[in-house]
Amino acid sequence: MSPHRRRIRAEEWVPIGVNALEDNALDVVRSTDNRSVIAGPGAGKTELLAQRAAFLLQTGNSPRPQRILAISFKRDAAANLAARVRKRCHPEHAGRLDSMTFDAFAKAIVDRFGQALPKDWRPQPNYELIFPFERDYRDYLSSIGAPPAQVGTRAQLMAIHAKTFERKHLFGAPLPEKPHVPANAAQWAADRYWRSSIESSSGSFLSFPMLGRLAELVLRVNPVVREALALTYSHLFLDEFQDTTQIQYDLVKTIFLGSSAIVTAVGDNKQQIMRWAMAMDDPFAEFERDFAAKRTPLFHNYRSSPDLVRIQxxxxxxxxxxxxxxxxxxxxxxxxxxxxxxxxxxxNVESNVLAAFIVAQMKDHGLGPRDFVLLVRQSAKNYAALLAPALANYNLLLRNEAAEIGKVKLQELLSEELSELVVRFIHLATSERAGRSWSECQEALAHLRGILSDDDAARSRLGHEINDFCAGLRVKYPAPVSTEVEAIALVDEVLNFIGRKDLAASYPAYRQGDWIDKVAEAIALHMYESCTKATDWATALNIYEGSDALPLMTIHKSKGLEYHTVIFVGLDDGAWWSFDNDKIEATAGFFVAFTRAKQRVLFTYCAKRGARKKIDPLYKLLQQAGVSVVPAG
Structure with a gap:
């Protein structure tokens, strides 16, 4: 069925772009109540939400002018959902879906209404984003000195674990309208942290958890704004709900609890791997209790073979x-x-055997490099040092998705909206046949500039503008750039044509601080590096996007992705050194790694890297499932 504008009667609507949905999935798609959907690996969680969006938009169950809000944990998941809805719906329908991350949603609220916060909590408008690690909290507690005698001692302060300070004392509860008078050393340290972050003489410095708490507060103390926001959305989708933090859940509750919005929360309690990042212990139970949501399981796995599903x-x-x-x-x-x-x-033997195996499998099954993934627990660059040369012997490029380009991780860079737009425009300007790129560029710019799909005159002017810009770009850059200076100039040209203000208006992350500049710098650096390995633009852009490279990444970065063959390198105590700290989360990470595979999963072990006593429970699970341990070289 091709996307169209006309309304479809609910009883006549059928799933779009798929043969069928399992009965429970179709029930959720058509539901009129709050749902908690437990969907295992390969169950089609994103497809379920895309079909539900299509149903609601095309049948009028999400009535104009209301919209649908979809909140995901990761940026690429949010982009994937929006792309699927665009494929299934007419642009006028798809344009009423707002798909974003929790962080972007909270940031947009603070950026728009932050100056209505109580004075004690009001950041300066042009605040800077910060990304603190556990060590930063540890250093902070060590450096602030002794608290006033009436609230505690320095010894009490030093006894606070950094994670406990972050999870419990800094962000453990919604912010009070007026800061409490500290009653103990931990509260005093937390209050000092907030005061220094908001009131610093050099500006305000806020992390995403801080933005989440501030967003919840500004809506709680401004009921008119809160109600207006709730009324904007007829439906709310919460994706990867198992990784929701208390901060994020409190924000959702403040806005939507008691409103007329219908909430669909989707996830898998067996894939909770963000407990270290303050994920709630059991968000599904709390959501079902608060929102009177009906739990609905999905049973089908559309990804993995029967044998892999049995082991899973x-x-x-x-x-x-x-x-x-x-x-x-x-x-x-x-x-x-x-x-x-x-x-x-x-x-060394491991790397050589794996490289030969991958090449043979590609030949036997007609696969490409990106049908495989090499997963590691951590420290991807250490494994890349041996794997990359072994693969290069077979003319295969290994791509470390965890590598940092400037201030941005490569995998995150490729999902940045600006990166995708730059690649589209360069491809359009340098390709002989770029019909798809042309329509993608036109749609992207029309969206950024607010041009409606039926405004033929404006779209015609936009088409001429794109053609003229790309013609100029083709003349200036007939071949891949040869210097960093050229790469920076190229990215700046595309960025200026797209429009910084329009990007900031559409994507909250680009509104504050210098994030857009960091992304632009990373694009230029990665573009230059890609061009050094290519003689034409098509090859350079393929290298930039990693189309012909075999990916190496950590478990956490693989979530939501799928591959024909998953090779997990290093199933040993050295890689899983923190296994005893949280066996549940570690086992969930193991489960996530395994379930990325469609057809085959290989684990490798080398005694020279570490023993396997600590992670013996994982080996016992594999043994229980009938998985063999075999000498391979």
Whole structure:
């Protein structure tokens, strides 16, 4: 069915772009009540939300002028959902979906209404974003000196763990309208942290958790603004709900609890891997209690082969004894074991054997480099040092997705809206046949400039403007850039054409501080690096996007992605050194890594990197599932 503007009767609506949905999924799509959807790996969580958005928009169940708000944990997940809805709906319908991350949502509220905060909590308008780590909180507690005698001692202050300080004392509860008088050393330290962050003589410095708490406060003390925001949205989607923090949940409650908005929360309690980042212990139970939401499980797995699904279920039961066995809706295509642990004598042997195996599998199954992923627990660059040369012997490029380009991680850079736009315009300007790029550029600019789909005159003028700009770009840059200066100039030209103000108006992250400049710098650096390995623009852009490179990434960055074959390098105590600190989260991370695979999962072990006593529970789970440990070199 092609996207169209006309309203469809609810009883006549059918899923778009898929053959069918399982019964429970279709029930959620058409639901008129709050739902808590437990959807395991490969269940099609994003597809479910895209179909629900299409149903609501096309049938008028989300009536104009109201909109749908979709909040995701990761930026690429938010972009993926928006893209799917655009494919299934007419632009006028798709334009009424606001898909963003929790962080972007909270930031947009503070940017718009922050000056209405109580004076004690009001940041300076041009605040700077900060990204503190645990060590920063530890250093802060060490450096602030002794508290007043009436509230505590320095020894009490030094006894506070940095994580406890962050989770409990800084962000553990909604902010009071007027700061409390500190009653103990921890409260005194937290109050000092907030005061110095907001009232510093050199400006305000705010982290995303701080923005979340400030956003909740500004709406709580301004009921007219809160009600107006709640009325804007007929429906709210919460994706990857298992990783929701108390800060984020409190913001949702303040806005939507008691409103007429219908809430759909989707996630998998077995894939909770953000407890270290303040994720709630059991957000589904709290949501179901507060919003009277009906729990609805999904049973199908559209990603993994039957044999992998069988093994996944063993792992799932270790996280949730009540886990329902999913049904694989695909077929197995690989010969031999679909899962095994390969033992190696040395890391060098491991790298060489894996490289040869990947090349052989590509040939046997007609696969490309991005049908594979090399996963590691942490420190990806250490593994890349050996893996990259081994793969290069077969003319395969390894791409460390965790690498930093300037101040931005590569995987995050590629999901930045500005990066995607720069690549589209360069592709349009340098390609002989770029029909798809042309329509994508026109749609993107029309969205940024607020040009409606039926404004033919404005769209025609925009088309001429794009053609003229790209013609000039083609003359200036006929070949890939050869210096960093050229790369910076190219990115600046595209950025200025797109329009900084229009980008800031559409994407909250670009409104404050210098984030847009950091992203632009990272684009230029990565573009220059990509161009040094290419003789034409098509190749340079392929390298930039990693189209022909084999990805290496950490478990956390693999969430939401899928691959034909997953190779987890380093199933040992050294990589999993923190296993004993939180066995539940570590096992959930193991489960996430395993469930990225469609057809095959390989784990590697090398005794020279570490023992496997600490993580013996993971090996026992694999043994229970019938997974073999075999010598591989």
């Amino acid at each position: 279920h063993v792992l799932a039961q270790a996280l949730d004894a009540q886990a329902v066995k999913p049904v694989s809706k695909t077929t197995g295509t690989v010969s031999g074991d679909s899962c095994a642990v390969w033992e190696f004598s040395t890391p």
